[in-house]
Structure formats: C-alpha cells, structure tokens
Amino acid sequence: MSESVRRLFFALWPDRDLRSRLAEVTRHARRELGKAGARVVDTANVHITLAFLGNVPDEQYQCVASSAGRIQAGSFDLLLDRWGFFRRARVYYLTPAAVPGELERLVGRLWDVAESCGLKPDPRPYRAHLTLARKVTARLDLPAPESVLWSPADFVLVSSETRSEGPVYRVLKRWPLSVGNCEIGSE
Numbered sequence: 001m002s003e004s005v006r007r008l009f010f011a012l013w014p015d016r017d018l019r020s021r022l023a024e025v026t027r028h029a030r031r032e033l034g035k036a037g038a039r040v041v042d043t044a045n046v047h048i049t050l051a052f053l054g055n056v057p058d059e060q061y062q063c064v065a066s067s068a069g070r071i072q073a074g075s076f077d078l079l080l081d082r083w084g085f086f087r088r089a090r091v092y093y094l095t096p097a098a099v100p101g102e103l104e105r106l107v108g109r110l111w112d113v114a115e116s117c118g119l120k121p122d123p124r125p126y127r128a129h130l131t132l133a134r135k136v137t138a139r140l141d142l143p144a145p146e147s148v149l150w151s152p153a154d155f156v157l158v159s160s161e162t163r164s165e166g167p168v169y170r171v172l173k174r175w176p177l178s179v180g181n182c183e184i185g186s187e
Contacts, residue, residue, distance in 0.1 A: 063117035
C-alpha cells in the first residue's frame with residue numbers, strides 16, 4: 001500500500017486587496033515579460049515562499065502541520081520595491097531591498113520544524129521574492145516598480161499540484177503573525 005504524498009511549501013499569501021494592488025503595480029512588467037516570451041504567473045498564484053518542503057509523505061505532513069502551529073511568529077512589514085532576476089532559474093520577481101529580521105527568523109523556525117519532522121532544509125540562503133514570470137531569457141530594463149507595503153497577517157502551508165496549464169495551489173492551514181518575537185512553543 002503506497003503512502004499519500006503532497007508537494008508542500010510554507011508561504012506568505014496575499015489577500016484579495018493586496019493581489020489587486022500587486023496586479024496594478026506589476027501590470028507593465030508582466031506585459032513586457034509576456035512580450036519577451038516568458039510564462040507570466042497568474043496573479044491568483046503570486047505569493048512569497050518561506051520554505052519549499054517538496055514531496056512530503058502524509059506522516060511527515062501531519063508532523064509539519066502540527067509543529068508549525070506551535071510557532072509564535074512576530075509581525076513585520078515587507079516593502080516590495082525592486083525587480084530581480086534569477087538567471088539560472090530564469091525567474092523574474094518583485095523583492096524587498098531589505099528583508100525584515102522577523103521574516104528571517106520565521107523562515108529559520110519553519111526550517112527547524114521541517115528538520116524536526118525529518119525533512120532536509122534548503123542549503124541556499126533565503127531570498128524573499130514574489131515570482132512574476134518563469135522561463136525568462138534575460139533581465140529586462142524596466143523602470144523601478146512602485147513600492148508595495150505588505151503587512152502579512154499570517155503564514156500558510158500550501159499544497160502544489162503541477163498541471164499542464166500551470167500549478168494549482170491550495171492553502172491547507174494558516175497561522176497568525178502577532179506582535180512579539182518568534183519562538184517555538186508558548187510560555
């Protein structure tokens with residue numbers, strides 16, 4: 001009997017108003033990327049990945065979902081104000097010039113949870129980014145984006161299913177961000 005497996009990641013998930021704002025701010029960039037032959041990400045799918053867990057068996061999913069619920073994560077503001085380009089991955093994105101310490105601590109705590117459940121952390125340094133397009137062949141010379149201030153209310157666990165028409169994401173669980181420091185457990 002085979003075990004159920006899910007492709008999972010933790011993310012910051014924009015609400016409807018922020019998605020509309022991001023669509024407005026990135027409209028020109030998305031149009032230019034599309035003209036250049038890139039595969040533009042649907043606005044309904046934009047997010048900031050915190051920790052990509054990959055294919056996770058059901059037992060580890062249960063562990064991750066339960067353990068993540070014990071994280072006390074502090075709130076923060078994220079100013080998305082720069083374009084970026086991952087040459088090797090061929091990804092064009094919107095990113096903050098500065099990553100808040102609370103965001104970095106949250107990412108660290110999420111990887112601690114993943115490791116405690118038997119998953120291997122990503123060895124690369126964390127780079128907060130909101131993907132706009134994939135299969136980008138070269139960095140475009142675009143005017144600087146209008147800044148978007150995001151004050152996330154929560155972080156989420158998402159399942160991803162790859163389909164020919166693009167990925168389908170489903171938010172499985174949400175946990176609030178609150179004022180204070182990130183800690184595992186409560187006192």
